[in-house]
Amino acid sequence: MSIQEAPTTPMIDMDALSDLSGFQGTLAQRVYAVLLRAIMTMAAPPGAILRKPELSERLGVSRSPLTEAFARLSADGLVDIVPQSGSRVTYLSLDEIYEASFLRTALEVAAVRHVAAHRDAHQMEALERNLRLLTFQAGEGDLQAFFEVDEAFHALLFQFTGYKRAGTLVRTVSLQLTRARHLILPQEGRVESTLAEHAAIMSAIRAGNAAAAQAAMEAHLDLVAERLAPLAEERPELFRA
Amino acid sequence: MSIQEAPTTPMIDMDALSDLSGFQGTLAQRVYAVLLRAIMTMAAPPGAILRKPELSERLGVSRSPLTEAFARLSADGLVDIVPQSGSRVTYLSLDEIYEASFLRTALEVAAVRHVAAHRDAHQMEALERNLRLLTFQAGEGDLQAFFEVDEAFHALLFQFTGYKRAGTLVRTVSLQLTRARHLILPQEGRVESTLAEHAAIMSAIRAGNAAAAQAAMEAHLDLVAERLAPLAEERPELFRA
DNA sequence: AATTTGTCACTAACATGCTAGTATGTCAAT
DNA sequence: ATTGACATACTAGCATGTTAGTGACAAATT
Numbered sequence: 317m318s319i320q321e322a323p324t325t326p327m328i329d330m331d332a333l334s335d336l337s338g339f340q341g342t343l344a345q346r347v348y349a350v351l352l353r354a355i356m357t358m359a360a361p362p363g364a365i366l367r368k369p370e371l372s373e374r375l376g377v378s379r380s381p382l383t384e385a386f387a388r389l390s391a392d393g394l395v396d397i398v399p400q401s402g403s404r405v406t407y408l409s410l411d412e413i414y415e416a417s418f419l420r421t422a423l424e425v426a427a428v429r430h431v432a433a434h435r436d437a438h439q440m441e442a443l444e445r446n447l448r449l450l451t452f453q454a455g456e457g458d459l460q461a462f463f464e465v466d467e468a469f470h471a472l473l474f475q476f477t478g479y480k481r482a483g484t485l486v487r488t489v490s491l492q493l494t495r496a497r498h499l500i501l502p503q504e505g506r507v508e509s510t511l512a513e514h515a516a517i518m519s520a521i522r523a524g525n526a527a528a529a530q531a532a533m534e535a536h537l538d539l540v541a542e543r544l545a546p547l548a549e550e551r552p553e554l555f556r557a
Numbered sequence: 558m559s560i561q562e563a564p565t566t567p568m569i570d571m572d573a574l575s576d577l578s579g580f581q582g583t584l585a586q587r588v589y590a591v592l593l594r595a596i597m598t599m600a601a602p603p604g605a606i607l608r609k610p611e612l613s614e615r616l617g618v619s620r621s622p623l624t625e626a627f628a629r630l631s632a633d634g635l636v637d638i639v640p641q642s643g644s645r646v647t648y649l650s651l652d653e654i655y656e657a658s659f660l661r662t663a664l665e666v667a668a669v670r671h672v673a674a675h676r677d678a679h680q681m682e683a684l685e686r687n688l689r690l691l692t693f694q695a696g697e698g699d700l701q702a703f704f705e706v707d708e709a710f711h712a713l714l715f716q717f718t719g720y721k722r723a724g725t726l727v728r729t730v731s732l733q734l735t736r737a738r739h740l741i742l743p744q745e746g747r748v749e750s751t752l753a754e755h756a757a758i759m760s761a762i763r764a765g766n767a768a769a770a771q772a773a774m775e776a777h778l779d780l781v782a783e784r785l786a787p788l789a790e791e792r793p794e795l796f797r798a
Numbered sequence: 799a800a801t802t803t804g805t806c807a808c809t810a811a812c813a814t815g816c817t818a819g820t821a822t823g824t825c826a827a828t
Numbered sequence: 829a830t831t832g833a834c835a836t837a838c839t840a841g842c843a844t845g846t847t848a849g850t851g852a853c854a855a856a857t858t
Binding site (some may be wrong): 342378380 | 809820
């Protein structure tokens with residue numbers, strides 16, 4: 317394995333990672349957050365080479381916090397580190413996207429089953445409110461707001477399991493999925509189908525039917541990976557050779 | 558949060574982590590592997606304070622690879638790092654054990670469903686062979702060998718999903734579970750019930766019945782967490798206050 | 799005796815210097 | 829034009845020096 321320059325090697329948009337404010341924690345954590353955002357938003361596209369001295373100067377930190385941030389990003393599967401050679405943003409891979417979808421579905425299914433079996437009145441009210449809000453935003457046509465309510469629904473499910481690390485874990489295993497999702501435009505009919513799928517999940521939760529909730533959630537998440545498949549043909553330069 | 562010494566603070570068994578041989582990769586990875594083993598086997602028991610200079614001298618490395626190893630162990634939930642104060646092995650917690658069991662079950666269930674739905678002849682033969690071997694070892698009474706075959710069964714299921722990171726992920730989320738399991742003695746009838754549970758899972762896989770495989774796997778794994786519950790009463794000094 | 803305060807030892811976090819290994823460009827030989 | 833040796837300029841990994849924050853403890857104060 318090696319890091320090779322090429323005429324077509326993509327560049328990082330350095331403007332996107334100018335400062336560390338807006339984040340908290342140690343320098344290393346803030347550097348990680350900044351780089352993570354840059355990678356997820358494609359400001360640092362697949363194949364881009366990450367240079368410690370360059371980033372060090374740009375962010376105004378030494379190489380130590382960068383080293384720690386690189387290590388975490390490598391564990392997340394977002395950066396390839398080649399000893400004594402270099403580091404670059406990982407290419408996308410349909411295999412990895414499907415794997416991320418498999419793992420995410422496993423966790424989301426377990427969460428929705430748990431909630432369907434153990435929900436209380438307070439939780440139900442919060443979920444119903446989310447569904448009403450989603451319905452409202454579908455009518456408004458504000459896509460950004462719609463997607464935020466969509467994500468909040470899934471976050472609520474993990475919150476209501478009572479398991480603290482579960483939400484963090486699902487976010488980590490979904491990183492490849494989330495990154496690829498930044499590349500596809502909203503598709504025809506997606507808002508309507510998402511709304512219908514959430515409604516199906518909710519009606520299973522309302523009924524306390526874990527098996528039905530599982531099936532509805534699986535159907536919902538399978539579509540996410542499916543929508544990403546054409547990307548490998550449309551943007552081959554972003555994918556692993 | 559703070560790291561406070563106390564008369565009862567447990568000590569690390571330094572003899573258990575003398576050398577780095579037997580592991581490969583960078584120094585940091587080998588140091589991580591050595592410390593992980595020490596924590597999992599209770600050579601570094603919950604509450605033990607990890608001192609970088611001490612470990613640095615003992616292992617013959619500088620503080621850099623130790624820092625990286627600490628960071629990974631902290632991400633695994635096995636070490637608490639308190640900035641500018643110190644680091645100690647985390648205490649056990651029934652909440653975290655249940656959470657680990659929840660996450661592990663979510664992943665194992667997804668794996669066994671996948672295998673039940675997509676198994677091929679070659680995979681079935683490997684699984685049947687594992688079950689025959691487990692039956693044999695149950696009769697032999699060699700507990701260590703029995704448990705290894707048990708674990709191999711679960712590893713095979715993840716391998717047969719074809720998803721490369723899944724096995725690693727389940728190992729990571731199960732760390733708290735595995736550590737606690739080192740503390741309980743084999744219980745009466747456990748070999749027989751484990752064998753019966755594996756047989757139930759296998760018959761569901763054979764039938765290609767994903768729902769039955771899921772139910773059998775859930776039943777199997779619920780017992781693991783259940784067996785650990787009494788530990789909090791028997792060994793309160795190992796648990797979070 | 800109880801409480802505050804100052805000091806000192808110790809820590810993680812960070813900065814920086816060093817080393818060994820890798821890619822790349824140059825130039826000589828063919 | 830092609831190849832191959834070599835010098836050069838990079839890199840990650842590791843060692844070590846520095847800084848600022850924390851806990852422990854004893855002296856000072858109430």
